[in-house]
Amino acid sequence: MKLYLDFQPCQECNTMMAGLSSPEMLFADPKTRADESAKFLRHLTYNHNEVVQAVIDDLPKQKRDQEFDFFK
Numbered sequence: 001m002k003l004y005l006d007f008q009p010c011q012e013c014n015t016m017m018a019g020l021s022s023p024e025m026l027f028a029d030p031k032t033r034a035d036e037s038a039k040f041l042r043h044l045t046y047n048h049n050e051v052v053q054a055v056i057d058d059l060p061k062q063k064r065d066q067e068f069d070f071f072k
């Protein structure tokens with residue numbers, strides 16, 4: 001799932017996002033990548049509540065879009 005988030009990343013966010021898209025991480029094993037993603041999501045949950053809320057608000061809409069595609 002791809003999320004387009006509109007929020008102000010803090011310094012920690014920037015560091016983690018840079019880490020997640022770094023070549024080291026792109027070639028890391030899936031477990032390490034999953035751990036790093038989870039760490040970032042945890043940070044968002046605790047420090048950027050508006051992001052989590054935006055994702056939750058957006059989910060039903062995405063589901064509707066998918067169902068629409070399915071019935072086309």
Ligand SMILES: [Zn+2]
Pocket residue numbers: 009010011012013014043047048
């Ligand atoms: Zn942050």
